Amino acid sequence: MKNSKKIGNISRRQFLEGTIGLGAAAAGLSGCSAPEREAFFQRHFKELSKDDLVKVVNRLETQYAEDYGKPVHVATTPPIPGVVFGYGLDLSRCIGCRRCVYACVKENNQSRKPPIQYITVLELEADKGLELFESDSYYNPSTVPAKGKIYIPVSCQQCRNPYCVRVCPVKTTWVEPDGIVVIDYNWCIGCRYCMAACPYGARHFNWTKPHIPPEEVVTETHYLGNRPRSQGVVEKCTFCLQRVRKGRYPACVEICPVGARKFGNLLDEESEIRKIIETKRVFILKPELNTQPKFYYFYGI
């Protein structure tokens, strides 16, 4: 009964609108437009009824159409039952070309100015092993791979025991049943505690209003995925939730020119990711922190 928490005889929503309404009126919110007021009162994604969700999506679509001058569709596709997504990355193939980074930026409507990138490709000295503290993420040789270097792309590790979810003071980030750690961008207060908590630098903040050239906006979006974000909220990789819940691959998997990126259902014994876990020897980043990622690294060759 998560949509009908009652306080006495009135619903939580009525209670909220009553109490907050007084303060808001005083604060001059009464002068705001109806959509602004609705946005202010919008509840947490998991507490929205079906009707509320439709209203919210309509409001967002109207706003995006105004902002970018073209229709943007905001889906709310639920997780597929019996699916938990897992990711594999073949370090012996990765050449550090950063095509995944740019494909990700485009697909997920990340801000171009200032730039936000969900994937950080680290360049390491080959003879030092996987030593993240000696890494360089600003490498810029004329051709990759550079001699004596290895590359390791890092993005959200989609932990089973995520710090970011534990520390969020308003539960705006959580693990979906299909294993994807998501954020309700309309509930985030921008405190950035999750960014301090994440051991992988996976979370990124909209320090100002994100800018995307309207012609580059991807219009097939998901509420918890790649819809355009606002100033002052945290965002991160969602395994391209808008794609994978419809049976497509994430953009980074599709673009990778060397086939280093693998993706699939961890609950399906025949999936590629399960085959990799069984036949290769996979490892995870920072295992001592007990974050239990669903993002596996391996050496395929």
Place this chain on the structure above:
Amino acid sequence: MKIFKFLGMFVKYFFRGGYAFYAWLAILLALIFFGVVAYFNQLQSGLILTNMRDQVSWGFYIGNFAFLVGVAAAAVLLVIPAYIYNWGPIKEVAVYGEILAICAVSMCLLFVIVDICRPDRFWHLFPFIGNLNFPGSLLAWDVLVLNGYFALNVFIVGYLLYCEFYMIEINKALIYPLIIFSIPMAISIHTVTAYLFNGLSARPFWNSAILTPRFLCSAFCSGPAILLLLFQILQKISSFKIKDEAIFKIAELMAYCMFINLFLLAAEVFKEYYSDSHHVIHLRYLFSGIGDKTSLVPYAWVSVTFSVAAFFLFLFKQTRENYFTLNIGCFFIYFGIYFEKGMGLIVPGFTPTTLGEVYVYVPTKTEVTVGAGIFAIGFLLFTLLCKITMGIYSGELSPEGLDRPVENQPDALPA
């Protein structure tokens, strides 16, 4: 309508003062004005106006927050020795300690508000109305204990002043348990704030069990340092009297706390440098910099130097019981701890990042202006509350109006 008459009287009393007082108010108001303007710019353009970025996602604001939580906590802790050692006007010591706590907590809350990029969604943090992640998030704990502590202190101060104003006998059975309760509350706000950082295993600089005891020890120095200066000022300009031994006793206790603080720092430094694992890199960034990135190094060494100097000043009787050297010690402690908890705690925790990047964070003009504005609001509130308190305790403010002839000075309560 009586209430308006009283308010009018309070306001009139507050604005009584010489040129120095008006100059002080003018400075504070100017700082507040610039702070508010800077904050509205930041609200408009976003935190891009600060130098915080994904690499160092908390900075000057949260550093000040951590420092001021310590001040708020330690001010109230003075109440216990005041009570045990019978320092004369325990009631007044308690009132001024709690006034300082009220102002420090207000500043803490303001620093959190300016650090949060979506204050319009602040209500999401309200229990029952929003969606507070309690007990999972330490930030949720902090919201609860800070506000609880704030309310407790406002009630105690309000009640004591109300009784004094109307010359009503205070209900000791009600107020003393509350004053005593404010002491574990003071420890808890600081403990919870330390845990906020301490619990993050992604940040080895904070993820050390010694962090919380260090927080408390340094707070026991910085809070009393402010109160010692305040008590001396109050003695000069009001009827408030505190025994000299009391001041010297506080200074002695501060010396012990500073010793433990320095000892714990040494323990931390030994463990990190001798084991020489990757984790030492954060301390190294603080004390010697990484490559040419040394922006924190001066702060770190000034902090250590001030702290050690203050320890010796407060350790020896000759310097402890000389008001000149005592006040230098207070100044050293204040700035030593301010640098340690302000810049020295937050920034090295983030530098290098979890992926090894060294991003040099230095606060921008916006951050410093907003911060100065918040400090000015805190000082203004403090001036206001202290002045009203002084007026009430001296009998100049009373239900009969301003400047009632003083007949019976309020007696010091037996402790």
